[in-house]
Amino acid sequence: MNRLELQNIAVTYDERTILDVDHISFERGKMYGIVGPSGAGKSTLLRVINLLEKPRQGSMGFFGTQVELSSLTHASGLSIQRQMGYVAQKPSMFHASVFDNVALGLRYRKLDRSQIQALVHEALQYVELSHLANQRANTLSGGEAQRIALARALVYEPALLLLDEPTASLDPSNIKIFERVIQMINLKKKTTILMITHNLPQARRLADVCLFLFHGRIVEYSETDTFFSRPACHELQDFVSGRMIC
Amino acid sequence: MMFTPDVWEVIWLSLQVTTTSVLIGILIGIPAGAFLGLYSFSGKRLIVILIYTCMGLPPVLVGVVVYLLLSRYGPLGSLDLLFSAEAMIIAQVILVTPIITGLTMAAVQAKENAYWETAKSLGASPFQLMVTIIKEARGGIWSGIAAAYGRAISEVGAVMLVGGNIEHHTRVMTTAIILETRTGNFSGGLQMGFVLLSISFLFNSFMMVGMLNQMKARKR
Amino acid sequence: MKIRFSLIYPFFLALVLMLLSACSPQSSQPGSATPTPESTTPATASKEAKEIVLATTTSTQDSGLLDSLLPVFEQKTGIKVKVVAVGTGQAIKLGEDGNTDVLLVHARKSEDEFMEKGFGINAYDVMYNQFYIVGPSDDPAGLKQAKTAKEAMEKIAANKSSFVSRGDDSGTDKKEKSIWKEAGITPEGSWYLSSGQGMGETLQMADEKKAYTLTDEATFLSRKLGLQIVMQGDKSLLNPYGIIQVKSSSKQEEGMQLIQFFTGEEGQKLIGEFGQATYGKGLFVPDAKKR
Missing domain, CATH: 3.40.190.10 (Periplasmic binding protein-like II)
Known part of the structure; x- marks a missing residue:
């Protein structure tokens, strides 16, 4: 009940295997770091979980709800989708105010005005951008936009937060705020977080558990300490030590 | 310029027929265009080709087809709609709906990649997703509506055929121009043409102001 | 319908004249033409x-x-x-x-x-x-009993039967108007439809609307419609x-x-x-x- 599980996931593009996961599970309330070379299938994994991409086969247990991914439609997956938040590497802001951007998910869920008002302000406070509420979102800087994207994804208090290299193009001060927010909601709201990152110290700093993807397969899955100090497979050893060029 | 009541009547009918047609075209074309812009399905390619073809439908052809449908001897003859304002609206809806659909589709497709996933991951239902993308694509959709309005109000072939240019019933600006010209009253025809042009200009100006405001807002 | 404007824009008139003169450069305005005698003078x-x-x-x-x-x-x-x-x-x-x-x-x-x-x-x-007055085959206004075109038009107006007029200032239209005038009737009301179109279109409309209309023989005979001649041969119908x-x-x-x-x-x-x-x-x- 209290976990996210994936079974027999297979994603192929033109006969080429992109993702091939037999079984994996994520505990509620934990933070997971996903690392691996480019093209290993990290983004595809998050997109499959977020129902943005349909695998050829596979099923998912979403904190107690079992779904067959290949036969899921937009409408039938909606109740699960609404329990997830997603932040991509490059945020796309709608041509509206910052407030309206953050409120969008709440409006989709048909909350009333006063609730929306309160939740949006709370979320903007988390990311320390309350003063920008009335500004147009497409005028924000990259760092601000990414923090607004985070506020937009956590404002409806999702059970699962999916982050795809969210800080890759941010400066250190924005990275700091971003990390602080996700740690805080991870603790306070017991939000499960899956974060892809190329920044190994970041994974080490934040994640409880790390997994290493290589050619579409999960080749290492362990507690963060073990993951970095005693990597079991040689691919991860090469990757962690920087010998793997990708 | 002093207008006789007859002239006002013609202008007013033109505006009524065109506005009604474009509104109906919007109700059909925007959702249809957004759907085509967002979703892929088998047979979509064919539908898209048909829509782009229909964007350039010859008005006279539409007129003939609607005429034959509504004729007393045609399949819908019992409705007694031929030579009425409703008949003109039917013909114009057929003309403007593909334009609005096609340009909405193009506008939505241009926005689709960036915003589709964001809206979906924020929990939009299929309908909410469509509304969100339509809002994002509003600039392109407005120009589609402007194009449709311009085509409808200046169109003459179809409304002449199915409306019949009947005085006090179905005489609109374009058919009045034809009549004035046919009877040798060139200056009357030209002045009516000037009125038509002015209305087109005013309408497009409002559209442009709206679009420019939006562009400004984006740059700020 | 006549479009009347209290002011005539010189600009538009100039434009009209320009357009017209551009269409046929050889033509000159009647006023400026040298008077020609009632004979044909060969132009060089x-x-x-x-x-x-x-x-x-x-x-x-x-x-x-x-x-x-x-x-x-x-x-x-x-x-x-x-x-x-x-x-x-x-x-x-x-x-x-x-x-x-x-x-x-x-x-x-x-x-x-x-x-x-x-x-x-x-x-x-x-x-x-010849002109004919034609109408639906059931002849609701009983025009076949009329002796003259004038009497026929009176019957149409009295019966308020639909009548489609060309209303385009054409020869046929003028003929129709002159018969109404002769009968002392000003045709108006929803039964009197002014199409502002050619004879063929007007006949088509009369057929669709089950209405009467005045038509020339040639156009009428060249169309195959559900209309029939209800008045012909009167002197005022010669063209x-x-x-x-x-x-x-x-x-x-x-x-x-x-x-x-x-x-x-x-x-x-x-x-x-x-x-x-x-x-x-x-x-x-x-x-x-x-x-």
Whole structure:
């Protein structure tokens, strides 16, 4: 009940295997770091979980709800989708105010005005951008936009937060705020977080558990300490030590 | 310029027929265009080709087809709609709906990649997703509506055929121009043409102001 | 409908004149033309310009009459005739503006005015055809019992039966209006529909609306519709055609040749024969004479 599980996931593009996961599970309330070379299938994994991409086969247990991914439609997956938040590497802001951007998910869920008002302000406070509420979102800087994207994804208090290299193009001060927010909601709201990152110290700093993807397969899955100090497979050893060029 | 009541009547009918047609075209074309812009399905390619073809439908052809449908001897003859304002609206809806659909589709497709996933991951239902993308694509959709309005109000072939240019019933600006010209009253025809042009200009100006405001807002 | 503007914009008039003069550079305004005697003075430049414009009503072209006459004329004389088929009102306007060389029209009153104003020379009667009042086969207003066209129109108005008028200031339209006037009726109300279109379209509309209308014989016979003749043969339903040379035309000689052909023996014979093969009777009765 209290976990996210994936079974027999297979994603192929033109006969080429992109993702091939037999079984994996994520505990509620934990933070997971996903690392691996480019093209290993990290983004595809998050997109499959977020129902943005349909695998050829596979099923998912979403904190107690079992779904067959290949036969899921937009409408039938909606109740699960609404329990997830997603932040991509490059945020796309709608041509509206910052407030309206953050409120969008709440409006989709048909909350009333006063609730929306309160939740949006709370979320903007988390990311320390309350003063920008009335500004147009497409005028924000990259760092601000990414923090607004985070506020937009956590404002409806999702059970699962999916982050795809969210800080890759941010400066250190924005990275700091971003990390602080996700740690805080991870603790306070017991939000499960899956974060892809190329920044190994970041994974080490934040994640409880790390997994290493290589050619579409999960080749290492362990507690963060073990993951970095005693990597079991040689691919991860090469990757962690920087010998793997990708 | 002093207008006789007859002239006002013609202008007013033109505006009524065109506005009604474009509104109906919007109700059909925007959702249809957004759907085509967002979703892929088998047979979509064919539908898209048909829509782009229909964007350039010859008005006279539409007129003939609607005429034959509504004729007393045609399949819908019992409705007694031929030579009425409703008949003109039917013909114009057929003309403007593909334009609005096609340009909405193009506008939505241009926005689709960036915003589709964001809206979906924020929990939009299929309908909410469509509304969100339509809002994002509003600039392109407005120009589609402007194009449709311009085509409808200046169109003459179809409304002449199915409306019949009947005085006090179905005489609109374009058919009045034809009549004035046919009877040798060139200056009357030209002045009516000037009125038509002015209305087109005013309408497009409002559209442009709206679009420019939006562009400004984006740059700020 | 007439569009009247209290002020006429000089700009638009200038534009109209520019447009018109651009259409036919050789033409000059009637006022400025040197008065020509009632004879044909051969113009020197006309030898190479073997092409003239004939403005005529749609009925002569739609019926196919011109198609059977003009090739004979062109072969005989080598003069090419460009036909502009429009309503009588516009045809006469084209003559007034000097945009045509010869007129072939059927609206005697307008023709006489045209001559009086000095726009034309050499006016001839060419032929006449008949008008019919046609209507739905059940004849709701009982027009078949009427003796004259005037009486027929009175019946239509009294019965408020639908009547489609051309309302385009054409010869046929003028004929219709003159009969209403003769009957002392001002036709108005929802039963009286003014189409502002050509004869063919107006007949079509009358058929669709189960209405009466006044039509020329040729157009009526060339259409296969559910309408039937309910009044014919009355004197006021005869429709004489006139051919007039435009005074300001620079092609007096060629224009006169065309007129001579239409009013001469060969042309008159062709006019009389026209339509016999298709309709079993001639559509036009030749009666050429100088006015």
